[in-house]
Amino acid sequence: MEIDEAREVRTTCPYCGVGCGVLAKVAADGGVTVRGDPDHPANFGRLCSKGSALAETIDLDGRLLYPEIHGRRTGWDEALDVIASTFSRTIAEHGPDAVAFYVSGQLLTEDYYVANKLMKGFIGTANIDTNSRLCMASSVAGHRRAFGSDTVPGSYEDLELADLIVLVGSNLAWCHPVLYQRIAAAREKRPDMKVVLIDPRRTMTSDLADMHLAIAPDGDVALFTGLLAYLGKNDVLDRAYIAAHTTGFDDAIAAASALDPAGIAAATGLGEDELARFYGLFAATAKTVTVYSQGVNQSSSGTNKVNAIINCHLATGRIGRPGGGPFSVTGQPNAMGGREVGGMANMLAAHMEIENPGHRDRVQRFWSAPAVAEKPGLKAVEMFQAVADGRIKALWIMATNPVDSMPDADAVEAAIKACPFVVVSDVMAKTDTVRHAHVRLPATAWGEKDGTVTNSERRISRQRAFLPAPGEARPDWRMIAEVARRMGFGEAFSHASPAEIFAEHAALSAFENDGVRDFDIGAYAGIDTAGYDVLAPFQWPASSLMEGDVQAQKGIQTGRTPPATRFFANGNFYTPDRKARFIAIRPTAQTRISPDFPLVLNTGRVRDHWHTMTRTGKSPRLSQHMAEPFVEIHPADAQHFGIGDADIVRVSTAHGDVLLRALVTARQRPGSVFVPMHWTDQFSARARVDALVAPITDAISGQPASKNGAAGVERFTAVAFGFAVLAERPASIDADYWSLARCAAGWRLELALKAGRDWPAFAASLLGADALGETLAYHDVAGGHYRFARFAGSHLAGALYLAPKPVAVSRSWAVEQLNMDHADRRGRLAIVAGRPSGNRVDRGAIVCSCFGVGANQIAEAVRGGCTSVEAIGATLHAGTNCGSCRAEIRTIIDGRNLQAAE
Template sequence: MSASSKIIRTTCPYCGTGCGVKATVSASGGVHISGDEKHPANFGRLCIKGATLAETLTLNERLLHPRIFDKRASWSEALAMVAGRFREAIQTYGPSSVAFYVSGQMLTEDYYVANKLMKGYIGSANIDTNSRLCMASTVAGHKRAFGADIVPNVYEDLELSDLVVLVGSNLAWCHPVLFHRLENAKAARPEMRVVNVDPRRTATSEISDLQLSIAPGSDVALFLGLLRHLDRSGKCDASYVALHTHGFDDALAIADSWDVASVAKATGIEEASLQRFYELYAENERVVTVYSQGVNQSICGTDKVNAILNCHLATGRIGKPGAGPFSVTGQPNAMGGREVGGLANQLACHMELHDPRHQDIVRRYWRSPTIATKPGLKAVDLFKAVSDRTIKALWIIGTNPADSLPDADSVKAALASCPFVVVSDVVERTDTSEFAHVLLPARAWGEKDGTVTNSERRISRQRPLRQAPGDTMPDWWSICRVAKLMGYSRGFDYGGPHDIFREYAGLSGHLNNGSRDFDISDYDDISQRDYDSLSPFQWPRRKGSFLSRRSERFFANGGFFTPDGRARFIVTPFHPPKKRNAGLFTLNTGRIRDQWHTMTRTGVAPSLSRHIVEPFVEIHPADARALDILPASLARLSNAHGSVILRALVTDRQRRGSLFAPIHWTQQNSSCGRIDALVGANTDPISGQPNSKGAFVGIEPWPAAWFGFALTRNKPSDVDAGYWALARTGFGWRMELAGLSEPEDFERYARELFGVTADSAALACVEDFGRGAFRFLAHQHGRALGLFIMSREPVEAARAFLCEKFASHDPKDLMSLLAARPLSHADCGRTVCICHGVGAKEIEVAIDGRARTVEAIGRATRAGTGCGSCRPEIQRLINEKASHAQRAPAPAQDSPQEEHA
């Protein structure tokens, strides 16, 4: 590091792992990202998303100035309108006529003041968060069993456990650093066992000793059978149950009829596999159950959570080294949002909205004129209220509900009908901002200043790396300015996030005395200097306890936050999922490895679009054959809520009768890939969390007359194609396209796609009329400006190679582009390792050369030796080679199917 550079330690803004990031900032403003070796969440390791954070520090597509009715405005004009319209709605229709919809992307300090304004000054609880979509069932399950929303365990327990059970958690793609910690622990202790419970075989399956491809929605039956087995095998801890719990007999009575045969019938899992799982759980004292969205995002998500908790409580395997139920959060500050009361049925600092004593504590501490006394509208109901115009003014902060909420087309219609919509975001154009009357430019990662809490209750700092661009401001600032303009000056006079954090810490300990779980009052008088240098810490951190010996875990010796201090076993009867009608499929939705939410951040990083570039649907080969859906063809999914068109990935990793599609594509980067348009607005009756993995859909071939692949330096302004998907590259853009009818003039079509004219670029063409294939290359002065490859079948082309050559300024590369394949050396195939640019075909060559472990592949190709996010995929390639040793050599070119394989 040069003398003029400085190191800033901050926290990654993606998943709930909460990895520490070390940013080296040069005097010129350049940023180099590495993992923070001192941070206890990741000890220096980052996944590919975290490793490429510097690529997101761009002003491309940023919202830099306030806008009113899509015209640039000043902050004073914009905030005056926001305050005026909210004040007018409250005066005319009452406090329940306004709402905030916020996000786990917000920092804790932003979240806190938004909650304070709505619940303590406006007097309504109509503030909910997109964490409702991912963690609400866990919150409800924790509170039912423990009396408070507490994750009892810590990350180290993954490494100390003898058995790790992963339930509805594709850890390898959704929490890669935690997966790597588990992978390393298993390598160090080969006797460790991993069970993966998931309807699909995922990247996480590559590490598992037992894959349980469970029928969607049958998790409760699986854990009822486990509870019965634990009781019958004498593995329940009678002493722990007697001393620290209530309700065991009632929970066991429900489980008593669930023998292995009954569980097998309900779950679709073979009896032998079930028996092995139950025996592994019974035999190992140190068991950690990791669960995530596959559990939470369900019509019975809360019961699923409690069925898992019941098994840990029955055996006393909770809060001990290597043992406990472990919910891993999806967003960087989902936990922080839960702590400040960001959900519509909470008060700040884990206090209860329905408890008059807690209401009084919060109101007096805030010195607020009122306090919300009844729950507000949860996310799905909130947008229904927007639709029926009960909500007159809505402020959306840091989230994109037009794409991420269920029944997404209805959400768009609701936003279109809302009298007043405010959107605070970092990018100018999203599918939600289209409906904003006022757009407020927020600060992005690298500019924000505050704290976040990760999945193991560890609070870390996010720090700014650079001066904020344009007129962008922090969310806490805009919320406080609006509060003051609404007449609430006294409660929002903060000098910065440090002041907010101090107040928040003080509230957590106010009249607490150990009666409430969340307490960080040791920081209620923290100085600005100490806040600036604050090291990661886990709560609780009670006043005066800083030097005292304390446990990082909860509940090993009881001490629950119920009135009598005992945990509650919850009766969780199994309610079979609604049966599918003939011809319909169960749709599972989720994340992919290299993208995040609706791609407003990851979509601007060219590296992150090299792995998977378009929306897709996984379908089992037998289902695909029955429906005449060919690999790499396009398929239309539809139901009463909407329809999408996706690339078909035919794979036996998918269950028959089920489909999987990712959540990330929007109208900004695809023609029709918004998957939540198909998800109904059905919710868990306790948590209010949507059933995002249980929609029923039909699927059929989309009869494309032609397919295309394009590279261009200019972003197309209007794509004339029935199907298209757009991804950023280092030189510009890459596209997949298809249409129901062929353009009348492909040459004119190509020029319009590239944004060039006959005067600005020469156009070379290669035609194969017999195959109905065309290739067009626009170039000027030996430099490629656009490449368009069209075929009547899905385009086979060396895509990674073409992207590399298109970026080149060497005129000799133009011939390779026009040929659409390498002329002098082998094609590397689709990119698997982003860090070192290693393709699937390079890895396959190394496997053929007797590199049969991930480590050996790394030595041969460097793949998997960077961030490690690709290691599960490398292992899958090894496993597939081993099981298909006699298969034919791979083709020389990539089809879209292979891009996703």
């Protein structure tokens, strides 16, 4: 792209729910660089490793650029006509409940709003659900039960004001790194701040913790009901707050007292002394924030966990006050925006309730809709079960990849394959879901999209386009509106821009509100395109745009009191009596293990990858840190099952099995294994871990239980292991286990095979064998070692190393050879040897993605006298950019886990 001069655009990061501001600079030659926006109140210039690498993910490689019908390129008119006519015909023949939308927290609020309006207001069914069901539904349900609304009470500022932060099922260091950095910075200024980590795993977040409670999976209800009982027994209660602003306290205390300390210890897997220390610390610290995420939500008891936490804050009046409150942090950039527009199947727009006739009537009148869905639709797991049994006959999947991310993923894939009509709108041409679509629609990606997102602290920010839409890609809202028009709803979907959609969304939030609903951004109901273009980040509620607020948006200091950023310090909840509800909760047994499946499977995220890798998989540096799928297993369990470090392991449940690399580490809780969720059929042979997860859901929220499933492990017996570096991605890989990852000038490939091959022929299939190139080879037939290096001119086309055990070749060095000139024939022999010649240092496994610093380099610097993270940063720069690797650097310095780091 050629432009006249460089320009910098303020936008928002498309990864987690922190909602960091990003400055994207487009150079005159079209090159893009990104940096954190120092003026954005979510991050103040900080970015994590993923955000820092955003410019590496915006290329057009693999992009879906044109509409397709049954794999045939077509025009937009034909594609949209087919979608509209098929949906209309399906509704006419089978009723509105025979169609469904499955949407995503990757959509912008404007996309979400239009999709929700079409489905619930004009098609007349609530069969629209979102992948946010998989991460935040229990939090929504808990909020609604306690507060009468889906309200996050606090702000990020509370994390810096608190004297105690309790992190529950939340690996902030890897999953919300900028919040982790904000807490770490605050603690440096106030060393008396305390942090408690409650997590079965000793994650990298434990680096910040004064206390780590290695709780048993799903022990959280027992832990926090026990805490409530402790607070009552020791009279650490705000009785005035309880009396004035809550109901149900006596029943909640009575239920919480069902277990004595020994019972709580048994249910949580914690010692009574650990419980006493935590309970005493919570009781003694008025300014306490409890941050929770997927470890709480992704459970069959997720909603009860949320309410058990909220109960403790209500009982002590620690809510809505500076430095105090329960705080749900979201996993996706616009999970909150989706909640605001009613993106879930059991919600209406503007935080109204689909079960409430008055709310339905209000929305119907505002939209001038023919009818509004009268009952909740099918939640995600139920939705795909309905696809499987034929109740849903037409399905539109937007900006998500359920074949990989849904529980019981193989069954979900089979359902989609059998569905009579499937539309997928996506950025990438090849995902495990896109391949099953009858109609494929090219969507605009980050950098091309224009709209808003809402972060975990209710802050709405603009995501602005700084690149042109490639090919024929279109924004999601425009696709949906065009289909709506073709279905006969043109007048209601005549929006010309996202600014118009946002204004309508804002107007609905204020419509007949008068303070009875929490979500109100009516101040922006009259916004025009010019105002939308310069819209600064703001927190809701924003119910009236007074003169001072207008000036504040323009950056003028007025001396006015800023709008409220916290809820509920003085009560005023959104229940009928305006009082919060304590929820009486009794701990229930959660253990699901059996002799056949004796371990607990926990799934989650890693630091440098995101969801199903459609974006981060493009970045070489993000693929350096964790280059292949793995299973974390405690040394005692590894020994019991005969598994060694770097072995290939078969992990199985009643629903299927996967093959993964073993990472033996004491950070894992005994009796449990952890597997990341990111790897798909595009990047590995058999690592779609959600195929193992049972479709068990929370009865209230419908959220799947992705953190506690029964599993078994066994060593996969391989006769050969392999490692390769390749300039080009291979068309096919004939191996039982393989994992492919980007590197600076090509690809890196890990292999394992249970039977031998004709190894020269196998090498040729991966490296190529044209007559113009040259192949050097080394064969040790007796020892089972084979090495091949293929050169095209002076460049390395690829190298393959095979051995009877995991290949002991320096990965980082081998990857670098794809970028080197190899005209010197003697130097080519070093590639066959698989090790650097001379005094070159092997960096080891990459720890700092930003600067490409490896574990061996850090260890060498420690041996040279660097005894702090700051000293390592001064010597190697590692940890000085995004800071996401600082915990791992400290681990290496302390010598606690150097073997696992390597």
